[in-house]
Amino acid sequence: MSQDWRLEVAKEIGLTPVFAPTHEDFTLLLLYLDGRTPSYGEEVLHVILFLYPYVPLSASPSVFLPFSSDIERSLASLKERGLIEEKMEFRSGRYVNSIRLTDRGIAEARKVYSAFSNSWVLLNGFVLRKGADVIAELEALKKTYNDKSPLELLKVLASKAESEGEAFVKRFRLQSERQEKLVLGIAKQLSRDLKLLTRETYF
Known part of the structure; x- marks a missing residue:
């Protein structure tokens, strides 16, 4: 269903500009937050975006944790575009696959951060929230669950x-x-x- 009517309603009541982020936008934003700290394990990204109730994810209960094909496709696309890189690291007694932004990725993520910061964000196709609030909520989730x-x-x-x-x-x-x-x-x-x-x- 087209979101045009939702955007028109937002304009009429003065909630502009409106930004409708993609799954790639959410992934870039998460990797940019908390001082661009890497995601220590791909599972962290899946869990955080699953827990955040406003992201429309296709998620399934895998053997251990929620798994989203939406996030998997986003990561594959971002890696192919040279915006993220992966590296095995030894942390807290275990090896983790850390995912971080490249220099190109930082520049792109900065644009996404700005779009969130300066807009009302359309979430889950119908919820409008201040972008600054979304950033704060996602950053809190990253600080809480990253590296677990x-x-x-x-x-x-x-x-x-x-x-x-x-x-x-x-x-x-x-x-x-x-x-x-x-x-x-x-x-x-x-x-x-x-x-x-x-x-x-x-x-």
């Missing part, structure tokens, strides 16, 4: 699924109510098991 291990990310997601229930699982856009109940049941069990595992670790 897959296990730590899994614990966060399982806990959110347990507390938010069906509203959380709906984001996966699964094909049936039965699938939603199955994923929710597994997530709740994971949350309980991981809490128990954490307690045992500290005793």
Whole structure:
């Protein structure tokens, strides 16, 4: 469906200019935030953009964490255009695939940052938010979750699924109510098991 009518309504009530970011824009912005700190693991990008409720993602519950083909395609395109680069690093006792902006990527990401900063941002096709607020929210998520291990990310997601229930699982856009109940049941069990595992670790 065309977004033209939404843009016209925004103009009529004075919410201009309006910026409708792509998945590539969100990816560039995330890599630019927090002092252009690299993403320590591709899974971090998938998790952060999955948790941010205003990004229209096609996401599926992979074996471990949410996986979005939208983000995967964005990363492939940005790498092909020479805007990002990947490098294996040893951090906190594990090897991670860090993703960072190249010099060309920094210049492009700066333009995206400016577009967010100076606009009302159209999110999820219908929500208008101040770009400065979106930047602050995404930067907070990056500072919170970047450099966390897959296990730590899994614990966060399982806990959110347990507390938010069906509203959380709906984001996966699964094909049936039965699938939603199955994923929710597994997530709740994971949350309980991981809490128990954490307690045992500290005793």
